[in-house]
Amino acid sequence: MTETALRTRSSIVVYALMLLCFVVLAERNLRYGFYELFFSSLVITTLAAAGIAATMIRRHRQLQTRSHPIILVLMTMVILQAIAREPALAIYWLYPMLMAAFLLLRFHQALILCLAGLLIGLVAMWHLPLWDQLSLAATALLLAGGAGWFARHYHASARYVDTLTIVDPETGAYNERSLNETLSRETSRSEATGHPLSLALLSIDHRDELTGVYGEDALSGLSAAISQSLRTTIRAGDSHYHLGNGRFFLLLPFTPEEGLRVTAERVRRLLDESQWPPVQSITASIGCTTRTTSETSVEALRERCERALEEAQRRGHDQVWHLSAADHSMLSTSRDSTSSRSSGSSISTSD
Template sequence: MLTESQLRNRARIYLYLIGAGLFFILALQNARYGLYGLFYAGLLLLPLLISGAVYAWQKRSELDAYKGHVVILSAAQCIILWQFLSGQAEVIHWSYALALLSFLLLSQSLALLYNCVSLFILGLSSLFTQSFFESVNFFVSYALLIGMAGLYAWLYHHKSRFLREITIKDPLTGAYNLRHLEFTLRQEIARSAAVGHPLSLVVINIDYFAQISEMHGLNSINELLAETGQLLLKETRAGDSLYHGRGSIFYLLLPFTPEEGLLVIAERLRRAIEAYKWKLGDPITASVGCLTREPDESDELALLKRLENSLQQAQSAGGNRVVFSKP
């Protein structure tokens, strides 16, 4: 399964290669009509775009590797500007393709900055080489193009964020779902192994949840889960993340947290649940299991299994307590 950064960089590679192919065809067409200046400009853009594909492949694991793309797009824009000032007025329309390409290669804000600078330089150059009407026509058309592309990029970005949120979050509790826990835990284990920082986990389960469900019904149970999620989110530190599993089980992922800090946090969460004034009116307690990853532990499923064993120990001992799992 490809990560988001891998998918984006693969798309960037394809875009560069498609762009190189299109400019190559464009160069051949201009050679057929005797426009050798445009022919040579197209040939100069060809290796530049291919180098962009190579750069995207080298940075395939980095989501925000924008510097190289800015350099490549700026160099391509300079080639277009050079040909335009040399008397090849038609080449200025090639900048439209680079404008659209920038929104696919760069972040939204960086693409807007790049295109605003390009618009200023090309528009100013157009005033000195073309008529006023042609300059205004180019300025307005380029501004409309980047405005529409920027709006589409903004809508796509927010829609993507919304879709991503609803696929990884539980709408009832506001916590992430179990599938996202497995994915994030795998990443955090790899980072912990590489950097050497501690990684801790907490699992929380409402005591006697089945009996509460039978007594109060589904609607009240949903309210209880929603309250629990909001309470735990309020108690969660910045950098930590909360996940909802099956039933009333919640997981807390705590990077950079050693055993001593973990026990303090786990106990604080247990007390917060015990002291909370629930809408059901009944006092509610929770069993808490926790662990700190050992240096040789790299399997996320085995780590979760050990964590759930500590929860079972807390429940078997009567509930409303914290149990730390030792390997």
């Protein structure tokens, strides 16, 4: 489950509980003749239903949604109006609001909203006995403190859940799911701004033979060590991704072809010249490509990286091969013609 999905579910649950709570309050106020509180409860119930609808509509963008602060501020205003009319009864309406604010908003937003609501609520209760004011304030502060403590742990857990979905636990590099999302985003940004975007696909040479000699566990440690070296070698704005089986993908925004060639060669030399226990020495083949100004297909960029890597391996391994869009078209045409000639010779032989 991603952070977005977790926040979507929790937001729906919070709004549903708010809706249920104020439906009950509306029924009670109507039964006992508190009609102004009844209508205030209906307004908050409507806002809670609107919160559920907004959460469902923006379920894929929960981290950027702005509907929660607006809805909670409106709810707080309605509650404060109810407190001004019936302070002894409506002051308790702040309690579910305190919990909802800390679960739905960022911590500092929830803190500001809750403190403002409590201060205004206490001002509205000035004519009540001092003991009642102090007990209500203490109860509200204890509830707010507990909700705040829980919210901090909840938000930290939500971010940790999202981290688990995009980071490979074996190497600490980003995983393929993260690659697909980031590559799509960077391709769109490159198209909009015109800046260059380069990609590289790295594969450890002869990994199957190394696995047979040293075992899969040793190769897992090797992948983690390579990931750490890549992290310190590439620029701060670049990123690397582990695809499994000793394959890493490098994403280099704002990097033209010349810069890509320099970076890829530096990585190849680093792997070739370093010591990597327990295998001691390794080599790697790297396939590279750079996005052209008219390209929008993420799949085409990844396929070209695959073809470039295959070409580097075909030419003897331990080297960098850059494949442009034009070269890729020529290579595909050449392979198609070779395949046709092979098919023709096969047919003539059978004749």
